[in-house]
Amino acid sequence: MIEEMERDERVFLMGEEVGHYQGAYKVSEGMLEKFGERRVVDTPIAEGGFAGVGVGAAMVGLRPIIEFMTWNFSAVAFDQILNNAAKLRQMSGGQFNCPIVFRGPNASARQVGSQHSHAMEHFYATIPGVKVVAPAFVDDAKGLMKAAIRDDNPVLVMESETLYSLKGEIADDLDVVPMGKARLVREGADCTIVSYSRMTHVAVEAAAALEKEKISVEIVDLRSLRPLDEDAIVASVQKTHRCVVVHEGWPYGGVGAEVADRVQRLAFDWLEAPVLRVATLDVPMPYNAKLEQLCMPQPDRVIAAVKRVVNRGRGRG
Amino acid sequence: MSQSDTQQIPQQESPLTRPSGQLDHLADLYRQMLLIRRVEEEAARAYAQGKIGGFLHLYIGQEAVAVGSIAALKPEDYVVTTYRDHGVALAKGMSARALMAELFGKATGCSKGLGGSMHMFDAQTNMLGGYGIVGGHIPLAAGVAFASKYRADGRVTLCYFGEGAVSIGGFHEGVSLAALWKLPIVFICENNEYSMGTPLSRSMSVEDVSMKALGYGIDRDRFFVEDVLDVEQRIGEAVQRAREMSLPTLVEVRTYRFRGHSMSDPAKYRTQQELEERKKKDPLFRARVKLVDEGYGESRLKALEEAIEAEVADAVEFANTSPEPDPSLLESTTYDGPFAA
Ligand SMILES: Cc1ncc(C[n+]2csc(CCOP(=O)(O)OP(=O)(O)O)c2C)c(N)n1
Numbered sequence: 001m002i003e004e005m006e007r008d009e010r011v012f013l014m015g016e017e018v019g020h021y022q023g024a025y026k027v028s029e030g031m032l033e034k035f036g037e038r039r040v041v042d043t044p045i046a047e048g049g050f051a052g053v054g055v056g057a058a059m060v061g062l063r064p065i066i067e068f069m070t071w072n073f074s075a076v077a078f079d080q081i082l083n084n085a086a087k088l089r090q091m092s093g094g095q096f097n098c099p100i101v102f103r104g105p106n107a108s109a110r111q112v113g114s115q116h117s118h119a120m121e122h123f124y125a126t127i128p129g130v131k132v133v134a135p136a137f138v139d140d141a142k143g144l145m146k147a148a149i150r151d152d153n154p155v156l157v158m159e160s161e162t163l164y165s166l167k168g169e170i171a172d173d174l175d176v177v178p179m180g181k182a183r184l185v186r187e188g189a190d191c192t193i194v195s196y197s198r199m200t201h202v203a204v205e206a207a208a209a210l211e212k213e214k215i216s217v218e219i220v221d222l223r224s225l226r227p228l229d230e231d232a233i234v235a236s237v238q239k240t241h242r243c244v245v246v247h248e249g250w251p252y253g254g255v256g257a258e259v260a261d262r263v264q265r266l267a268f269d270w271l272e273a274p275v276l277r278v279a280t281l282d283v284p285m286p287y288n289a290k291l292e293q294l295c296m297p298q299p300d301r302v303i304a305a306v307k308r309v310v311n312r313g314r315g316r317g
Numbered sequence: 318m319s320q321s322d323t324q325q326i327p328q329q330e331s332p333l334t335r336p337s338g339q340l341d342h343l344a345d346l347y348r349q350m351l352l353i354r355r356v357e358e359e360a361a362r363a364y365a366q367g368k369i370g371g372f373l374h375l376y377i378g379q380e381a382v383a384v385g386s387i388a389a390l391k392p393e394d395y396v397v398t399t400y401r402d403h404g405v406a407l408a409k410g411m412s413a414r415a416l417m418a419e420l421f422g423k424a425t426g427c428s429k430g431l432g433g434s435m436h437m438f439d440a441q442t443n444m445l446g447g448y449g450i451v452g453g454h455i456p457l458a459a460g461v462a463f464a465s466k467y468r469a470d471g472r473v474t475l476c477y478f479g480e481g482a483v484s485i486g487g488f489h490e491g492v493s494l495a496a497l498w499k500l501p502i503v504f505i506c507e508n509n510e511y512s513m514g515t516p517l518s519r520s521m522s523v524e525d526v527s528m529k530a531l532g533y534g535i536d537r538d539r540f541f542v543e544d545v546l547d548v549e550q551r552i553g554e555a556v557q558r559a560r561e562m563s564l565p566t567l568v569e570v571r572t573y574r575f576r577g578h579s580m581s582d583p584a585k586y587r588t589q590q591e592l593e594e595r596k597k598k599d600p601l602f603r604a605r606v607k608l609v610d611e612g613y614g615e616s617r618l619k620a621l622e623e624a625i626e627a628e629v630a631d632a633v634e635f636a637n638t639s640p641e642p643d644p645s646l647l648e649s650t651t652y653d654g655p656f657a658a
Pocket residue numbers: 401449450451478479480481482483509511512513578
């Protein structure tokens with residue numbers, strides 16, 4: 001964000017506690033000091049209001065970054081994203097663009113209960129007119145953020161509170177990571193796991209355990225949910241013949257269902273087993289620590305799903 | 318002007334005698350109001366013929382609000398309004414052709430036939446659109462004004478909404494942020510006494526919308542729309558406050574729509590007598606009477622009116638004969654750049 005704000009005067013950051021407080025999760029630490037109150041704008045608690053302000057400012061040529069303290073609170077700004085940001089270009093016959101970034105931590109944190117644990121990407125990825133990205137690694141977080149800021153469309157960046165502490169190397173020459181390109185995290189032969197954001201790390205853990213049992217897993221980290229890298233998913237499934245999708249959020253509809261549809265449509269002849277989904281259990285997120293862990297996708301559930309599809313294929317073959 | 322000054326409700330009547338340049342100016346405002354009225358009457362006819370679909374919310378009766386307020390603007394200033402947007406679009410300078418073609422869903426419409434009656438947009442005249450979700454455009458309008466302040470471009474934004482919008486969260490958040498950040502915007506509540514079929518008495522605990530300004534600590538104004546020149550002057554004060562001091566104002570203008578909420582509404586919730594009473598005070602008619610009384614000349618008026626008839630007929634003909642939009646437009650107007658799926 002800092003690099004992009006240095007590069008382009010039109011870019012500014014707006015949200016609750018982004019300035020003086022240095023960010024609810026310290027994401028914007030030091031930015032107020034560097035850019036001043038004009039470009040790092042603290043807002044009152046009015047998500048619908050400041051999301052709308054961002055849309056209006058974008059419409060006339062600024063490039064706002066709107067932070068939701070968490071994506072949970074974007075529900076009260078849903079109308080601004082759905083009806084204004086996503087539709088301006090089409091409603092105006094292409095006369096107006098909305099180059100805006102909405103960003104913030106998404107999905108479960110730790111024991112914050114049912115109202116603060118939503119995986120909101122499923123609601124947003126269904127909307128034509130917006131793009132949705134959900135990085136799992138630090139270099140992707142940076143590169144996709146840059147791509148989002150430079151894009152002329154509304155881009156929603158789904159971060160993860162539990163990944164904020166993740167450390168990693170970023171190449172000096174890293175610039176933009178293009179949206180719509182998945183990342184092959186791990187090569188394998190027996191089953192493809194499609195995942196994104198924090199769940200990619202769960203998939204990596206599961207894959208390591210499965211390797212000990214001689215099951216070789218390939219991991220496709222989507223990075224971007226809309227546009228979706230259909231080619232990468234299909235290419236991997238053509239190789240492994242099996243697919244498990246792992247994501248947070250409820251199983252009904254959603255990104256996993258979308259991936260499953262594409263796989264059955266585009267790679268039907270290569271499939272040895274049904275596509276399975278490992279998602280958050282179909283209930284509101286409970287507070288109790290054990291029950292919360294039970295609801296969230298864990299490596300053991302991923303391992304079980306992979307074994308199911310792998311064994312089915314072997315049984316038949 | 319201090320806050321307490323504007324919080325008084327000034328006198329209604331404006332002096333009847335005006336300098337002669339003013340008469341030509343009034344004639345121009347009359348011309349714009351008449352254009353809106355005649356375009357919409359023809360739109361209603363086309364709707365009955367099935368040439369226009371969906372919702373059609375007519376502005377007939379309220380023309381003096383758009384025309385008077387926009388007369389107080391510079392071309393580079395912005396306007397943002399509701400689905401009842403034809404008057405604002407025309408007053409801001411959009412052509413009758415582009416408007417009628419949009420209503421007909423044609424490729425030559427302002428939004429290429431993709432927006433329709435409720436979504437008139439015109440980048441050239443800084444008409445930033447008509448919006449269909451009640452109150453949803455109010456924060457957006459504040460954002461446009463935010464951009465003006467950010468860039469110090471000296472532009473003012475006018476944001477129109479009905480009194481029905483005052484109850485929804487978007488109004489509160491938009492006005493309160495504009496007040497907090499001292500944005501150069503004028504919020505114009507077109508209080509036409511009905512929100513669909515709900516009269517004021519059943520929609521608001523306090524009928525005086527402008528009172529809300531007190532809670533936000535911004536200037537307010539409130540008046541009944543009778544004379545388009547009054548509208549220009551009163552909104553002009555708020556525009557000046559926005560431009561020179563970067564301060565928002567909430568202005569409630571009391572007006573009245575002569576047609577139903579939309580074409581499908583027979584407006585049974587009000588009496589014929591009430592409607593007739595209000596029609597007698599039609600600001601459009603009043604402007605014409607004034608032009609005659611003050612010696613603009615019947616023959617010049619006739620010429621002006623004939624020119625409007627020709628312009629409207631041309632717009633209808635243009636809309637009728639224009640091509641439909643091509644399906645290839647759908648993806649390219651959804652994203653700038655490659656389609657994201
Ligand atoms: C959020 C929302 N709720 C309901 C509607 C349906 N609706 C459209 S116009 C309208 C009445 C609005 O009245 P008012 O704000 O007074 O404006 P007017 O139509 O009188 O110009 C309603 C209820 C809507 N468009 N948006």
